[in-house]
Amino acid sequence: MNFNRVVIKVGSALVAPDAKGCSGKYLLAIARFITQCHQAGKEVILVSSGSVAAGRKLIQHGSPVPSIPTKQAMAAVGQMQMMANWQRFFDVPCSQLLITHGDLKDRQRYINIKNTLRILLENHVIPVVNENDTVATDELKVGDNDNLAALVALVSEADRLLILSDVDGVFDKDPRSHSDARMLPEISDITPQIYAMAGGTKNHIATGGMQTKIQAAEKAVENGIDTYIVNGSKSEVFDRLFRGENPGTHFIARQGASRARKHWLKHTLKSDGQLLVDPGAVKAVSEKGASLLPSGILTVKGEFVAGASLEIVNQDNGEVIAKGICQYSHRDLQQIKGQKSDQIYNLLGFCPSKVVIHRDDMVVLVKTGDNKG
Ligand SMILES: Nc1ncnc2c1ncn2[C@@H]1O[C@H](COP(=O)(O)OP(=O)(O)O)[C@@H](O)[C@H]1O
Numbered sequence: 001m002n003f004n005r006v007v008i009k010v011g012s013a014l015v016a017p018d019a020k021g022c023s024g025k026y027l028l029a030i031a032r033f034i035t036q037c038h039q040a041g042k043e044v045i046l047v048s049s050g051s052v053a054a055g056r057k058l059i060q061h062g063s064p065v066p067s068i069p070t071k072q073a074m075a076a077v078g079q080m081q082m083m084a085n086w087q088r089f090f091d092v093p094c095s096q097l098l099i100t101h102g103d104l105k106d107r108q109r110y111i112n113i114k115n116t117l118r119i120l121l122e123n124h125v126i127p128v129v130n131e132n133d134t135v136a137t138d139e140l141k142v143g144d145n146d147n148l149a150a151l152v153a154l155v156s157e158a159d160r161l162l163i164l165s166d167v168d169g170v171f172d173k174d175p176r177s178h179s180d181a182r183m184l185p186e187i188s189d190i191t192p193q194i195y196a197m198a199g200g201t202k203n204h205i206a207t208g209g210m211q212t213k214i215q216a217a218e219k220a221v222e223n224g225i226d227t228y229i230v231n232g233s234k235s236e237v238f239d240r241l242f243r244g245e246n247p248g249t250h251f252i253a254r255q256g257a258s259r260a261r262k263h264w265l266k267h268t269l270k271s272d273g274q275l276l277v278d279p280g281a282v283k284a285v286s287e288k289g290a291s292l293l294p295s296g297i298l299t300v301k302g303e304f305v306a307g308a309s310l311e312i313v314n315q316d317n318g319e320v321i322a323k324g325i326c327q328y329s330h331r332d333l334q335q336i337k338g339q340k341s342d343q344i345y346n347l348l349g350f351c352p353s354k355v356v357i358h359r360d361d362m363v364v365l366v367k368t369g370d371n372k373g
């Protein structure tokens, strides 16, 4: 298994199969695979659908297609059942993260989600993510958990996305309605033809079908994340994944995740402000590729929220030496600039991070010394 951090998306049909609410039928094999990943030193984030399906029997509904508020009520009650169901398969604790598209689009919330995920993983807790269905409608909604899983893979800087469904992979037509459908083991280019092959879902508890899985794969591979769609209802699939084989459809990433991220930071992200730093900070960042600490910051330019993209500038010569995502707003930085990291809490009353820009969130533009290679 040549990955370090994987996002595993589990579809409703696996969590709550046969319209009977939550079940361990498929989760047992999935949980065993996750435990094997942990034992091999890999980090795992779960994106689990199934709250609506899990709560369906517990909320009265007249029609086979319930109204949005009815589905939201199903999700609210089903989420509890689903989390309890996941937890019983693990010795390590599970944690619940309910997020919306609005949260992921907001820079401050984005960085909050990122920090929370990082700390959960550091503490060997399994993050279980789902859309916050109670509040999410229309523009707030990601809409389907396939796309949510791709966004979670981006925010968590995962290097693998695994979409577990009730179908073996992507076929040239919907295998449920065409007996001659053929599976595509490898997709290196997501063309309109690929989208044309993908249909929706016939399952009334699921969302999106193959269309949304391909959208998710497209987002992930563009950002350097290898993506697999596999059949999570077959336990042998996990043995094959563990051996590093491809039991379904593999979408090949364009480039490595870290390179793609650095490219995004360097070329795509517009700068919201500048941090002018002293010679010590210039040396740490340019020579060692170190994170930027508050102590090296002399001047803060611009008005921005936490999660903003900033340029790190050598105050002596005005040269932009790096770009990165900042953990603090301009107001916070005015108070902590020039100070030691252990003073952040005293000065602000909170301390989400001891560094102002983490080296993983930074691309160094001027490299010197050992950092040159
Ligand atoms: N070209 C295709 N290849 C594979 N499956 C397809 C294709 N077109 C449509 N589908 C349908 O997509 C379904 C999987 O999507 P969905 O029901 O939303 O699952 P999940 O709950 O796992 O997200 C399959 O059961 C299949 O019927």
Ligand SMILES: N[C@@H](CCC(=O)OP(=O)(O)O)C(=O)O
Residues within 6 Å of the ligand: 010, 011, 012, 013, 048, 049, 050, 051, 052, 053, 075, 130, 131, 133, 143, 144, 145, 146, 205, 206, 207, 208, 209
């Ligand atoms: N938040 C919803 C997600 C619905 C959804 O996307 O379902 P699926 O197509 O099975 O991944 C739920 O938990 O039911």
